[in-house]
Amino acid sequence: MASIDFIDLEIDENLNVEDELDMDIKTNIFYSYPFKEDNEYEYQYRITLENGICILDEIKCNDECEIIEEGLIIINNIKKIPTDDLKKKIKNNIDIRTNEPFVIDKSISLNNLPINIYKKNELKNLESAKTFCIKELLDEILNEL
DSSP: OOOOOOOOOOOOTTOOHHHHHHHHHHTTEEEOOOOEEOSSOEEEEEEEEETTEEEEEEEEEOTTSSSGGGGEEEEEEEEEEEHHHHHHHHHTTEETTTTEEOOOOTTOOGGGOSEETTOHHHHTTHHHHHHHHHHHHHHHHHTTO
């Protein structure tokens, strides 16, 4: 009968395979700056790059949740587009939500985001804030494509 040799293996108790897998998945998920907020949620865009496809969602997040996915609600699946087309649109300064050239309101910056929906004077800038946030997100993603 053959004998079995046992080898001492050092096991890292801090290693979590699920965390390692999440890291791989998260490298393909990008979040915009929040463009508006209320008492419970921040609203923003999320882009997922997966298998040559870009998925654009409008989401709301409750930052009180320790795990992002538990506090995240998809409001709208806006668009699916091949990443090659996405890259062309970004380089040509095209808003993928509308397929029109970006028109950026110079009065919107990170300093006045997110828009507080309870302040009526800020609410008029909501579309400009959304445009600013998606443009910033797309410019950041271009480096990843």
